[in-house]
Amino acid sequence: MSDHSSLRTPSQRIAWTATIIVSTLVFIFLIAPILAIMPLSFSSSSYLTYPLPGLSLRWYDDFINSPRWMNSLKNSMIIGVASTLLSMVLGTTAALGLAQWKSRFKPLVLAFVLSPVVVPGVITAVGLYFFFAPIGLTGSYLGLILAHTALATPFVVITVGATLQSFDTNLARAAASLGASPLQAFRRVILPLILPGLASGALFAFATSFDEVVIVLFMAGPEQRTLPREMFSGIRENISPTITAAAVILTTVSVILLATLEALRRRNERLKGGGG
Amino acid sequence: MTNALPTGATASTEVPLKRRLRRAERTRQVKALALVLPLLLFLLFTFAGPIAGMLWRSVEDWEVRQVLPQTIAALASWDGKDLPDEKAYAALASDILAARAAGTIAIAAKRLNYALNGFRTILTSTARNLKALPEPGTAKDTLGKINPAWRERATWTTIKDAGGPITGFYLLAALDLTRNADGAIVAAPPDQAIYRDIFLRTLLISLGVTALCLIFGFPVAYLLATLPPGKSNLLMIFVLLPFWTSLLVRTCAWIVLLQSKGVVNDSLLWLGFIDTPLRLIYNRFGVCVAMTHVLLPFMILPLYSSMKAISPAYMRAAASLGAPPLTAFLRIYLPQTLPGIGAGSLLVFILALGYYITPALVGGAADQMISYFIALYTTETANWGLASALGAVLLLATVLLALVYGKLVQSQQVTGGMKN
Secondary structure, three states: OOHHHHOOOHHHHHHHHHHHHHHHHHHHHHHHHHHHHHHHOOEOOOOOOOOOOOEOOHHHHHHHHOHHHHHHHHHHHHHHHHHHHHHHHHHHHHHHHHHHOOOOOHHHHHHHHHHHHHOOHHHHHHHHHHHHOOOOOOOOHHHHHHHHHHHHHHHHHHHHHHHHHOOOHHHHHHHHHOOOOHHHHHHHHHHHHHHHHHHHHHHHHHHHHHHOOHHHHHHOOHHHOOHHHHHHHHHHHOOOHHHHHHHHHHHHHHHHHHHHHHHHHHHHHHHHHHHO | OOOHHHHHHHHOOHHHHHHHHHHHHHHHHHHHHHHHHHHHHHHHHHHHHHHHHHHHHOOEOOHHHHHOHHHHHHHOOOOOOOOOOHHHHHHHHHHHHHHHHHOOHHHHHHHHHHHOOOHHHHHHHHHHHOOOOOOOOOHHHHHHHHOHHHHOHHHHHHHHHOOOOEOOHHHHHHOOEEEOOOOOEEEOOOOOOOHHHHHHHHHHHHHHHHHHHHHHHHHHHHHHHHOOHHHHHHHHHHHHHHHHOOHHHHHHHHHHHHOOOOHHHHHHHHHOOOOOOOOOOOOHHHHHHHHHHHHHHHHHHHHHHHHHOOOHHHHHHHHHOOOOHHHHHHHHHHHHHHHHHHHHHHHHHHHHHOOOHHHHHHOOHHHOOHHHHHHHHHHHOOOHHHHHHHHHHHHHHHHHHHHHHHHHHHHHHHHHHHHO
């Protein structure tokens, strides 16, 4: 397995050491900016550099007492939760259908369903801006929720689809043969088994909406500004330490999402291991 | 259906069963399709429709047609060789008076000004100075006196070309091309020919970032694929945490680190390596650093999964057959990672092409990529035709590359399946 423990020649050892050194530097490169910004949010000075003159929570206080920031956090939550729910309904039904559908058009349909991930954000945003403005959907929560749902649903289709692929269809047949109606079979047999996949899909969907900023830039009125949108203007104007507090809050949400996802993955692997 | 049953029953007992199974299967397929349909309709409304609308805008030409309808009709029979006849002048005078009353002159003026610089003045001055409908037969003289531009053929060709309903004007402009007075496609005047440079810049930044991601991502993916699972899972956090952290947070972090009074410059000053702060951000360097940071996980993850699939037995076999480590790596290991390299590079490149937020925040004026201009023309100058045309070019490039990516990943899955 790990052939680095049995490296024989000096040149192999050198190559392995070089790999470790380069990788360490890359790991530092990847993680350092995120770690560096966090302590600054606890600084007592408005000067964004080290060493910190003292610790304080004044920037968090600023964040909490700013109607602008709190409103943006609320908007991010509303839009994130609503588009997650909508994309779960649309994505799960579509994944269930796609798992059973046999057609030579299937790759084409799948490519279409997944295309919102690939198309550059600006193109989707400009298209939506032109399309939604005449029907009054710009500057509205509904417009943003619909747009974010379109971006988030592919992730639901992928994760739920992957779960269904490993799902043993004999279980559904067994349920049917024992007299369960299709709805009963879904609720009592299929759903509990694919629930971790659904949860992962929901997390991906929420993260997609929570992090999205290009569409919000084009479509949101002042009332619907989300947290990333508020950060965007904050960075543009002048980086105040309040932004670093917002960044820490956003990162905390990301870490919670990532940890939940990892826990789900582990649970799934354990279940698979136990089953086999 | 009803008459098929008896014949089937008399022929053999197997046929109706087959038929029933087939019918059941068909019902299942219809049900399956019905489950997919809501999402398809939803995406049609929130994604495909809007993008199709944008593509339509890149060729649509309605402004002049709507504001100067009689002129366009009168010019339909004009051969474009000489000045148009009196009828066209009279139509224009009548259109201008109507448009002035309706307040729509500016709409046509804006569109015509894209095609011919200064047309806005021609049209608005004419609208201001034209007191009333000229006497029959005097329209040509009246308009010519108000603005001599009406005595030039190019003025009229511009109107005729902008008459719609569809035009190649914006798409040509997006490629630094234009039509001359004779209708031939020629290079656009240098002051308008900026888009090829912008596309080239977008391409270069994307290529550079892809190369950086590959150079830095390869050793990391190799390390993660080679270490025992316990260690590699732990190290994977270093890749996944940035991957999940908000783009805005990461961009903000780089600004805090790299700005002239930022963490990096302060540390270097303190350590005595430099005397004056380095310019690390709001330039190409800052854009490349921040974009590489954002896109690196998209390189590492596909590389990692392709390396994970390579059995260590191959390398051992190469070694046992006497291949030196470097030869074994170059001839046995590396070729097997090529699909992963291809998939990762294409993914990073596709994502980089459409980047907007990061260059907009950490780049200078000369580092803005094509998405920035699409956004600029949409929201600031409202030149929607050009914004859509630039979008169409970007979309075409993305879709073509995505198709290649799809083929690559598919073939990888096929060969992977055969190996198992």
